[in-house]
Amino acid sequence: MQSQDVAPRPAPTSADPVVDVEQAEAALVEHYPRLVRLAYLVLPPSLGRNRRVVTAHALTQRALPRGRTPAPVIPAQASGRDGDPGYAFVRLRVLHTALEAGLPLKRAAWPKRSQLPPLLPQVWGLRLFPRSGGADELALDQRLSALSGPARAAYVLRGLEKLTDDEVCRVLAAAGCADPDAALQEAGEVPEQYALLDSPEFDPCSLQARPTDLMRRRQHAKAALAAAAALAVCGALLGLPGDGWAPDGAAAPVYAKNPSAEAALDPAKLTRVAPTAWQVSARTDFSVWPARGDLTGDRALLRRALAVWARPGESVRVSATPGTPSGGPSGPPQLLYAGTVDGARVVILYDGLRIVRYAEAKDSTKGAALDFARVDGAGRSEASALVLGRADGNVRYLTAPWVTKAAERDLLKPGAGATDLAVTDGVTAPLANSSAQNGTCTSWNVMQLTDATGTRLATDLGELVPARLTTGRPGATHEVNSAEALRTWAPYACSLAALRSAGVRGVNAWAYARQPLPDASGSADWVCTRAETWRGGGTRVLAQFRTPGGKYGAVAAKAENVPACGTKDPQVLAGVLWKAEKGGWYLLAAGSRGTASISTTGGMRASAQGSLLAARARQGVRAELRGTTDDGRSISGLG
Incomplete structure (x- = not known):
């Protein structure tokens, strides 16, 4: 990774605005999540996600002045921060120290405070890292990691702070960057995917927690209580060599051997299916996929993928669909793919329950990604395709x-x-x-x-x-x-966006009713979309309403973990307040086939026989729907 020296900040002049500690504190508290995100993005990814998170918080919390401090003139900020010298000052402090933290240590000089691991905050026994985003976020993070610190700062100021190029140059110069123009030019080599900077992938205030190496912690605790001889034994154990258990790529080190686990991580024992197995097998699912790709013979790559699966290192981005365990394999898994995809090396494995995707850059194992997806019970339709990569x-x-x-x-x-x-x-x-x-x-x-x-x-x-x-x-x-x-x-296609990363197995759209509108302007459609998940729970049901000529449906009601609109209970009932072209308001409701009557309670009372109801209503009225089926069963409105 390139590096540029960060020069001392220019000395303030008497014409510069003055920011006292109270004003800076108010700005820091109000915009704390944004400032921490800025620091996290500017810090070098080589620190690892856990240390980047902790360091970003530490640098932001240390951004307060000691008293009335002259602040250099800086450009105005985006909406909500315009003309706030307090925010401008603390942002400049955060930016300057984040750039300093990325500088290499020099033998002839004492390290700066920002280059050392922060004393506070500290979290013991846990690794903290932001929630994993998609492949686009991973690709952007890899591109940013290849930039110098000032170039990363320029990209973030452009995308997150919405500054013009001139304003970016002034801020970088004020933060001590020796060559802002060069940093801006280098940042311009990265595609402008600024919307991704607001992703949870880069939010160090919304975190996931995982334990640190439990075996190592246990052994360290024993070593602390043992005598010198016991410490020597533990030291020998910690340095125990092994053909298959040394640190490998992005995998964490291991400190004890386990023969069964070693067998599961041996590339030579991977299951490989014949290309024609699916033609004669009684099953048609992932278990009969052959191994494909141009790197199926790359034992080193396969070994890294298996090692990272068993013990992902701190720098590995791990994601799993809801309800999917992320532990190591219990036995040798099946190899489905190993090859080069859009500038990355990708390995896809299957253990009978999960699909596991390992991805690393072509020229480095840093920033590797490990993704898990539950696929138990997949049939021919669900096992028709897998995502290799997004770019x-x-x-x-x-x-x-x-x-x-x-x-x-x-x-x-x-x-x-x-x-x-x-x-x-x-x-x-x-x-x-x-x-x-x-x-x-x-x-x-x-x-x-x-x-x-x-x-x-x-x-x-x-x-x-x-x-x-x-x-x-x-x-x-x-x-x-x-x-x-x-x-x-x-x-109703656009409603699928709300189902992203929810572990969805399939989505069904059912046009369950068609209702004539009271103003004789045509008939409206009622459609129920139900998303089933791989884990069984977490189903999402939407009742959507579309008027004649409408391009999109509108969500009238929604619910989670209900049997409505599913095989166990196909009945569905939903309502919506609708405004006619002439200005009158109506409560419209529709039930699926087999609905004998509909009634309302609460803010208004109305009833109708059959599966449709249309009644005059007041704007903003709230009512509850009840219905009965042909067999006398009572049903309630969705949502």
């Missing part, structure tokens, strides 16, 4: 050996055709990753897979396994492979 807003898949064709389709345009995707040794060409888009939803690209049994759709929701899309009444769902099914999904 530059695109996603690549590895398809099952039984997939004969792959194509890309925009779910918002049901009348448009699908675009064929090239597939090489099971790896697809990149397609647009709609789940990563920010702001307005203008398209939702899904992958269309074809095999001997038919065609199905799958969508990327930010996890290793794409979610299967279906349509139809619960218990009688079918694939989205007809014009009618595509039209059903089109207005």
